[in-house]
Amino acid sequence: MQPLIICAAVTGGVPARAKTPYHPVTPEAVTKSAVACWRAGAAIVHIHARHADETTSSDVAAYRDTVDRIRAAGCDAILSLSAGDDGGKSDHAQRLRVVEVGEELVSLDLGPINLGARLYDNRPSYLREIAKRMLERGIKPEIDVLDSGHLDSLALLIKDGLVKPPFHVQLVFGVPGGLPADVRMLPLLVSRLPAESEWSISCQTSDPATFLRFQMAAFVDGGHVRTGMEDYVYVRPGELAKSNEEMVAQWTETARIWGRPLASPAQARRMLGLPEREFH
Numbered sequence: 001m002q003p004l005i006i007c008a009a010v011t012g013g014v015p016a017r018a019k020t021p022y023h024p025v026t027p028e029a030v031t032k033s034a035v036a037c038w039r040a041g042a043a044i045v046h047i048h049a050r051h052a053d054e055t056t057s058s059d060v061a062a063y064r065d066t067v068d069r070i071r072a073a074g075c076d077a078i079l080s081l082s083a084g085d086d087g088g089k090s091d092h093a094q095r096l097r098v099v100e101v102g103e104e105l106v107s108l109d110l111g112p113i114n115l116g117a118r119l120y121d122n123r124p125s126y127l128r129e130i131a132k133r134m135l136e137r138g139i140k141p142e143i144d145v146l147d148s149g150h151l152d153s154l155a156l157l158i159k160d161g162l163v164k165p166p167f168h169v170q171l172v173f174g175v176p177g178g179l180p181a182d183v184r185m186l187p188l189l190v191s192r193l194p195a196e197s198e199w200s201i202s203c204q205t206s207d208p209a210t211f212l213r214f215q216m217a218a219f220v221d222g223g224h225v226r227t228g229m230e231d232y233v234y235v236r237p238g239e240l241a242k243s244n245e246e247m248v249a250q251w252t253e254t255a256r257i258w259g260r261p262l263a264s265p266a267q268a269r270r271m272l273g274l275p276e277r278e279f280h
Helices: 027-040 060-072 092-101 124-137 150-159 183-191 208-220 244-258 265-272
Strands: 006-009 044-047 078-081 105-109 113-115 118-120 140-145 167-173 197-203 224-227 234-236
Touching (some): 027 044, 027 244, 044 060, 140 150, 150 167, 197 224, 208 244, 224 244
């Protein structure tokens, strides 16, 4: 079986204490959680930068502060940085600068959606510019598909040589205005992915059955899983996870029980076409 890449999305881009009191919301807490998830078996850690006052940020210095803290702990996980619009606070210029942090993965949200009451503005000119900057710096896009038509945007970026295989595609379900959390859509979307795609699912839901149905579908069909408090906050129905690493450990154990190999960070880099890195 294809090795399983576990991604831990340890902190979201919006205040999340309303969902769980265990959400890490300071640079120190995010660092501690990221390192613990890596030790529990996560090959990728997805982060949003936060300041000491718990606010979110797209600031390069804030990202570098958290990245430096994680690397200082000896963590060799692949770090995936969000280039989202920080709840509408960050413009395109700020989002484009996230690639300057120098990490291996940066999110590329493939198109606009009406995100609740506001426009999530991922217009074609922005997509082309951030894809170009990533390509120039050897950064792999975490290609986020928020709606079915976004796969057409991906096809255009591939056609124009702005995104190179293997592709790291994340299908995002449950965001208001995007793909609904309906697992019946999954086979169609997977069938439309470009060749040489490694794919995973981000399912943002509060319903345990929905989250498990999506992630197990990915697990058994050769995809990869993403867990963590950005998306989901439970370890069992009605039982809040007390840490992100607790949720990672669930998938580590699931892989062990069912005999699917677990990808180390080094293996995940090979699968995603990232260069090898040495950490000291």
